[in-house]
Amino acid sequence: MVLLSKATTEQYSYIKNYMPTAFSSTIPIVDLSKPDAKTLIVKACEEFGFFKVINHGVPIEAISQLESEAFKFFSMPLNEKEKAGPPKPFGYGSKKIGHNGDVGWVEYLLLNTNQEHNFSFYGKNAEKFRCLLNSYMSSVRKMACEILELMAEGLKIQQKNVFSKLLMDKQSDSVFRVNHYPACPELAVNGQNLIGFGEHTDPQIISLLRSNNTSGLQIFLRDGNWISVPPDHKSFFINVGDSLQVMTNGRFRSVRHRVLANGFKSRLSMIYFGGPPLSEKIAPLPSLMKGKESLYKEFTWFEYKNSTYGSRLADNRLGHFERIVA
Numbered sequence: 001m002v003l004l005s006k007a008t009t010e011q012y013s014y015i016k017n018y019m020p021t022a023f024s025s026t027i028p029i030v031d032l033s034k035p036d037a038k039t040l041i042v043k044a045c046e047e048f049g050f051f052k053v054i055n056h057g058v059p060i061e062a063i064s065q066l067e068s069e070a071f072k073f074f075s076m077p078l079n080e081k082e083k084a085g086p087p088k089p090f091g092y093g094s095k096k097i098g099h100n101g102d103v104g105w106v107e108y109l110l111l112n113t114n115q116e117h118n119f120s121f122y123g124k125n126a127e128k129f130r131c132l133l134n135s136y137m138s139s140v141r142k143m144a145c146e147i148l149e150l151m152a153e154g155l156k157i158q159q160k161n162v163f164s165k166l167l168m169d170k171q172s173d174s175v176f177r178v179n180h181y182p183a184c185p186e187l188a189v190n191g192q193n194l195i196g197f198g199e200h201t202d203p204q205i206i207s208l209l210r211s212n213n214t215s216g217l218q219i220f221l222r223d224g225n226w227i228s229v230p231p232d233h234k235s236f237f238i239n240v241g242d243s244l245q246v247m248t249n250g251r252f253r254s255v256r257h258r259v260l261a262n263g264f265k266s267r268l269s270m271i272y273f274g275g276p277p278l279s280e281k282i283a284p285l286p287s288l289m290k291g292k293e294s295l296y297k298e299f300t301w302f303e304y305k306n307s308t309y310g311s312r313l314a315d316n317r318l319g320h321f322e323r324i325v326a
């Protein structure tokens with residue numbers, strides 16, 4: 001990514017009248033090795049749609065090796081990286097996010113988890129990158145399934161794998177993304193707040209995010225405030241996605257989040273978005289309705305995903321699928 005003149009940064013969005021937010025200590029922390037994990041997870045999903053996980057079982061070497069390969073990838077010249085693009089549907093992207101004009105101070109790799117990716121332009125490192133990606137993705141998917149099973153238990157759903165089976169399905173439409181936010185020294189000088197990745201909710205069931213120790217991630221709370229998530233390169237951050245909100249009939253809420261660019265340090269994040277098969281009906285689980293009506297119209301993941309790609313990042317995508325319940 002080539003930086004830096006005023007002319008370059010002017011095309012991006014800034015947060016106006018931005019008051020620096022304090023790092024929050026209110027973010028729930030769940031120790032996956034403790035027996036109270038399921039209770040804490042349910043509470044966190046109801047209150048925040050977001051929590052941090054420790055003792056997650058993903059080996060630190062798998063994380064750091066993939067991270068260092070990803071940094072190597074992003075340090076290549078733009079014309080080399082663009083050989084892996086455009087990101088429609090999968091590949092390398094820079095600045096442009098989605099198909100409807102969103103931009104951010106970010107470059108990324110967007111990958112499908114069921115498909116072999118061709119990094120042949122990446123020379124002798126291609127095979128290594130692919131192996132690291134595959135082993136990372138399978139450990140993270142395993143953790144995702146564990147968390148989803150704890151959720152089902154915590155919600156007292158009889159079928160423990162109601163959510164996790166969707167990610168285990170061979171047809172699961174899960175996505176993996178590596179985001180690189182270069183440091184932007186102009187910001188450090190001018191004290192501005194450039195958007196790295198604009199506010200949005202993730203459309204899938206669950207997202208598992210891990211980043212290096214650079215700050216930037218913020219979440220939106222029910223009280224209308226944004227809070228900064230203290231970075232922690234050893235832990236994972238979990239987002240409730242729109243589909244899980246629907247499956248729990250609104251009991252869990254998908255979390256609005258965004259990333260601000262950092263003046264001093266580059267940020268590298270890797271996110272696994274666990275999604276269902278395209279043909280899957282996304283609807284509230286009967287045991288969670290307790291005689292109440294569904295808050296949502298019926299739709300398949302295919303339909304929701306299509307509508308997602310027709311929307312802008314910040315849109316309230318679930319809005320179109322809400323029912324007016326008398």
Ligand SMILES: C=C1C[C@]23C[C@H]1CC[C@H]2[C@@]12CCC[C@@](C)(C(=O)O1)[C@H]2[C@@H]3C(=O)O
Pocket residue numbers: 097098099100102110175200201202203204273308309311312313
């Ligand atoms: C403007 C956009 C960009 C989208 C689609 C649409 C709205 C939501 C964005 C995300 C957010 C979560 C990962 C992703 C892969 C997804 O499924 O939804 C993103 C996708 C993209 O970056 O392409």
Ligand SMILES: O=C(O)CCC(=O)C(=O)O
Pocket residue numbers: 177179197202209211217257258259269271
């Ligand atoms: O890069 C990050 O830390 C978060 C980005 C994000 O929210 C996304 O890719 O959906």
Ligand SMILES: [Fe+2]
Pocket residue numbers: 200201202257
């Ligand atoms: Fe996101």
